[in-house]
Every structure is written in C-alpha cells, then in structure tokens.
Amino acid sequence: MATSPLNILETVVDSGFCCSCGVCDAVCPTDHLKMIEDNCGQLVPEGQTYCAERCTLCLDVCPFSNEAEDDEDSLGRELFGSDPSHTHNESMGWVRDTFVGGVVNNEERMKAPSGGLTTALLCQLLKEKKIDAAIVLEPMTERPWFRFQIAETEEQIRSSRGSGYHVTALDDALDQILKGPERSYAVVTLPCAAKGIRLAQKRMPKLRRRIKYVLGLACSGYRSLQFIDLLTALMGSTSGDLNYRSKRWSRNARDYRVELKTAKTIKSVRMLGLFGFLYVNEVGGLKSCQFCDDMFAELADATFMDAWLPEYNSDRRGTNLVVSRNATLSSALTTLLASPEYEGGRIAAEKVEQSQIGELRKRRDILASYAEIASEKLGYVPGKRLAICTPLTDKSCEQARKELMFFDEARELLMRYHKRMTQKPRWLARWYAWRLCWKILKLATRHGLLSRTFEGTKFLRFMSFKRVGASNDGKGY
Ligand SMILES: Cc1cc2nc3c(=O)[nH]c(=O)nc-3n(C[C@H](O)[C@H](O)[C@H](O)COP(=O)(O)OP(=O)(O)OC[C@H]3O[C@@H](n4cnc5c(N)ncnc54)[C@H](O)[C@@H]3O)c2cc1C
Numbered sequence: 001m002a003t004s005p006l007n008i009l010e011t012v013v014d015s016g017f018c019c020s021c022g023v024c025d026a027v028c029p030t031d032h033l034k035m036i037e038d039n040c041g042q043l044v045p046e047g048q049t050y051c052a053e054r055c056t057l058c059l060d061v062c063p064f065s066n067e068a069e070d071d072e073d074s075l076g077r078e079l080f081g082s083d084p085s086h087t088h089n090e091s092m093g094w095v096r097d098t099f100v101g102g103v104v105n106n107e108e109r110m111k112a113p114s115g116g117l118t119t120a121l122l123c124q125l126l127k128e129k130k131i132d133a134a135i136v137l138e139p140m141t142e143r144p145w146f147r148f149q150i151a152e153t154e155e156q157i158r159s160s161r162g163s164g165y166h167v168t169a170l171d172d173a174l175d176q177i178l179k180g181p182e183r184s185y186a187v188v189t190l191p192c193a194a195k196g197i198r199l200a201q202k203r204m205p206k207l208r209r210r211i212k213y214v215l216g217l218a219c220s221g222y223r224s225l226q227f228i229d230l231l232t233a234l235m236g237s238t239s240g241d242l243n244y245r246s247k248r249w250s251r252n253a254r255d256y257r258v259e260l261k262t263a264k265t266i267k268s269v270r271m272l273g274l275f276g277f278l279y280v281n282e283v284g285g286l287k288s289c290q291f292c293d294d295m296f297a298e299l300a301d302a303t304f305m306d307a308w309l310p311e312y313n314s315d316r317r318g319t320n321l322v323v324s325r326n327a328t329l330s331s332a333l334t335t336l337l338a339s340p341e342y343e344g345g346r347i348a349a350e351k352v353e354q355s356q357i358g359e360l361r362k363r364r365d366i367l368a369s370y371a372e373i374a375s376e377k378l379g380y381v382p383g384k385r386l387a388i389c390t391p392l393t394d395k396s397c398e399q400a401r402k403e404l405m406f407f408d409e410a411r412e413l414l415m416r417y418h419k420r421m422t423q424k425p426r427w428l429a430r431w432y433a434w435r436l437c438w439k440i441l442k443l444a445t446r447h448g449l450l451s452r453t454f455e456g457t458k459f460l461r462f463m464s465f466k467r468v469g470a471s472n473d474g475k476g477y
Pocket residue numbers: 111112113114115116117118119120136137138160161162163164165166168188189190217218219220221222304305306307308320356359
C-alpha cells in the first residue's frame with residue numbers, strides 16, 4: 001500500500017485554499033477523498049483510504065493547486081483560441097458572441113435570479129436532443145439547502161432555477177457521470193469548478209466525451225454553510241424553501257431579498273441591508289475566493305450573469321448578460337431570443353465586461369498583495385495568473401493585510417458563535433445572530449473597512465431608519 005508523496009490534502013486543503021468544488025474527490029482512482037464539512041462550514045476533501053503510487057491526479061485537476069500545468073489562459077487558448085470567430089478579452093477570456101435578454105413571462109422571470117436564460121438554454125438543448133441530461137443545483141428544504149443533481153426533464157431543470165450562493169460540491173454528480181451509462185451532459189457551474197472540470201477532461205477522455213457543454217455563472221464568491229446558518233438564524237427558521245434572489249415588484253433588480261418560505265410564513269432579509277453588508281465584506285467567505293482571478297468563467301462554453309448596468313438595473317424582473325464561446329450555443333441563444341417567449345438580442349462585449357468590471361478589478365488589483373502575504377505566512381500560493389493582476393505596492397499590501405486580518409477575525413467570530421446560533425430556542429439563536437452581526441460591524445470599523453462599500457453605507461442608512469431583520473408578512477418592509 002504505497003503513499004503518494006503529496007496530494008491536495010497537504011497542500012491546498014491544509015493551507016485553506018480549497019474552494020469546495022469536489023472535482024478531486026470525483027477523479028481520485030482509489031476513492032481516497034471524501035468531501036466533508038470542516039469546522040468553518042466549508043466543504044473540503046478528507047483522506048479515507050490510501051493514495052495510488054505516483055498518482056498526482058488531484059493536484060493536476062485542482063483549480064487551487066500550484067502544480068497544475070495549465071491556467072485559464074492556456075486552457076482557454078486550447079479550447080477556443082483556434083476558432084477565428086473568437087476574440088480574446090483580458091477580463092472575460094475568449095468571446096464569440098454576447099447577448100442580453102430574459103424570459104417574457106413575468107411570473108417565470110421573477111422566479112429566476114437574473115433573466116432565466118440559463119434554464120431556457122438548458123431546456124432548449126434538451127429539446128433539441130443536444131444533451132441527454134443537465135447537472136443543476138436542486139433545492140432542498142433543509143441544510144445544506146442545495147445539492148447537484150442530474151436533471152433529465154425540462155420540468156426538473158425548471159425546478160432548479162435560482163442561485164446557490166453557498167458551498168456545494170460537484171463530487172457526487174461527476175461521479176454519476178463517470179460511473180453511469182454513456183450520455184451527454186451540460187453542467188452548470190462556477191468559474192473555479194469549470195477550471196477543475198476542464199483540467200479533469202484533459203486527463204479523462206470519458207469526462208471529455210460525456211460533458212458536452214460547461215455553462216458557467218459569473219462569480220463574486222461563495223459563502224460557507226456557517227454563513228447561511230447565520231442568515232437562517234436571523235430569519236428565525238431552519239427549514240423551508242430558501243431563495244437567495246427573491247425579487248420585488250416595488251424595487252429595482254439589485255434590491256432583492258433572501259427569503260425563507262415555510263408553510264405558514266415568509267421570512268426575508270434585504271440584500272441592500274444587513275445581508276448585503278455581510279456579503280460584500282466577505283463574511284463567511286472562502287479564502288480561495290479572495291485568490292480567484294476568473295470572474296467570467298473563462299473556460300465555460302457560455303457564461304451567464306446579471307445585467308448590472310444602469311440601463312437594466314431599473315427592470316425589476318432582472319436581466320441576463322451572456323458570453324458565448326460555442327457556435328451551437330450561440331445559435332441556440334439566437335433562436336431563443338428571436339422567439340416570442342423571450343426578449344433581447346446581441347449586446348456589445350464591452351458592455352458585458354463593464355457590468356462586472358468593478359468586482360473583477362477589485363480582485364485583480366489586490367491579488368498580487370494577497371499572494372505576497374500568503375507566501376510569507378503560509379509558504380503556499382495557489383497557481384493564479386499574477387501576470388494579469390496589478391503589480392503590488394506598499395499601499396495595496398497594507399490594504400491586503402487589513403482585509404485578510406478582518407477576514408480571519410470575522411471567520412473566527414462566526415465559528416465561535418455558530419453553535420449558539422444553531423441551538424434552540426430559536427429566539428435565543430436569533431439573539432446570538434444579531435449579537436454576532438453587531439460584533440462584525442465593530443470589527444469592520446476597527447479595520448477601517450466599513451466605508452469601503454456602497455452596501456456598507458446603505459446598511460448604516462438602513463440601520464438608522466428601518467427595522468432590520470425578518471418579516472413574516474411576506475411583503476418585506
Ligand atoms: C456564488 C455565485 C456568485 C455569483 N456572482 C455573480 C456576480 O458577481 N455577478 C453576476 O452578474 N452574476 C453572479 N452570479 C450569477 C447570477 O446569480 C445568476 O446565477 C446568473 O445570472 C444566471 O441567472 P439566470 O436567471 O439565467 O438563472 P436560472 O435560469 O435560474 O439558472 C441558473 C442555473 O444555475 C444553477 N446554479 C445555481 N447556483 C449554482 C451554483 N452555485 N453552482 C452551479 N450551478 C448553480 C441552477 O441550478 C440553474 O440551473 C453568481 C452566482 C453564484 C451561484
């Protein structure tokens with residue numbers, strides 16, 4: 001029974017850089033790895049059996065390994081670079097076509113996080129028999145709230161609408177693809193997992209053959225399961241239908257709520273209030289997300305996102321922007337958008353880039369400084385494209401130190417309060433949740449980070465004029 005000299009447990013996981021994708025678990029030839037929840041509420045692989053001799057597969061496929069030979073640039077070039085209809089964009093990777101739009105039916109559109117085009121495209125691919133099934137995020141009524149599932153019908157695809165903003169791993173779904181019958185799949189996933197899948201596809205022909213399309217979601221970061229426990233504690237319930245993007249007719253597209261619907265009540269927290277403050281300050285965030293340089297899922301055949309542009313923000317129903325890197329998907333999207341059930345069309349690539357550029361720049365401006373600090377403190381830096389990031393300066397290093405300190409201390413606080421927040425009676429759990437929010441607010445002030453976000457400012461306004469918390473009348477405030 002030989003032991004491999006190094007696997008991801010001693011590198012990526014021990015240094016805290018796992019992004020919970022689960023790809024390593026799915027590809028491990030000895031089933032050595034199993035995804036578990038760690039003490040921060042993150043999903044990480046744990047060693048179970050033994051490593052195959054001279055095996056390096058987990059390190060080769062992990063998006064946060066520094067051993068992988070390829071990055072988004074080289075993989076993107078291989079996947080899309082030879083097609084002359086693509087152009088390369090430094091923020092978005094390879095781009096073939098760019099679209100804007102959404103479903104016309106208001107009831108359907110209000111259920112989708114953005115315009116509902118991801119679900120529409122999956123259904124269209126299924127209808128045209130371009131795929132046999134799709135891997136989507138199925139909602140659950142209790143913690144962990146979501147799991148990746150194989151959807152074989154349009155109905156199943158439609159019931160998986162929504163955005164899952166906290167960690168969910170793809171290990172079981174990929175396992176089913178690998179061990180199941182020969183079929184073609186589309187997988188919906190985040191940029192990091194898309195990279196893991198592409199790296200795995202390079203090494204496993206079966207995965208290359210069976211995953212026909214990778215659909216990506218633009219991503220500003222996952223949150224831990226402890227973060228969602230904080231939110232549900234604030235809302236005073238531990239079961240129900242969780243919707244991270246509950247839209248309101250009375251408010252613009254950015255002003256949505258996280259909602260928890262039970263048989264008797266609808267409870268919610270407003271995005272531009274407390275939730276937004278915690279979210280943009282990366283409370284419950286993953287360290288990997290801070291070291292992430294790909295926001296546009298550069299390795300996906302098509303990437304879907306919100307139209308965060310002034311001209312679309314006022315549309316309360318939400319709108320999608322899409323970057324397509326695949327001829328078949330471009331043609332399916334063109335057909336969809338020309339049909340009466342959908343509205344929209346083409347949009348300039350610059351507009352799509354502009355919709356996310358703030359978040360992307362924020363990350364790329366500080367990544368070199370984060371890497372410098374990680375190298376000093378941990379002796380491990382994930383293999384990210386530092387060459388496309390802004391070079392570090394004394395000022396950016398100082399800011400990075402502050403942010404990483406806040407991030408670590410906020411995580412400690414969340415861990416410390418977690419048990420108290422998940423206990424009964426619910427009113428006591430809720431009281432602890434509020435107390436934790438107050439402590440995080442004080443921590444952000446101490447590190448001088450409170451005023452750095454638009455949402456932070458809004459939160460303070462919100463605190464002064466309105467009652468913050470859960471409403472059970474279903475109408476919000
Ligand atoms: C963690 C996270 C961060 C995001 N950050 C941004 C951002 O900063 N800017 C931005 O513009 N957009 C962001 N998005 C994408 C946005 O929230 C929408 O998911 C996207 O615009 C698709 O909207 P839609 O109306 O087409 O969705 P739908 O038609 O409802 O389809 C969404 C599909 O994605 C699947 N899905 C949901 N969550 C996940 C997940 N975590 N992993 C894999 N599949 C999933 C669903 O099962 C469904 O099949 C983020 C999404 C996530 C999950």
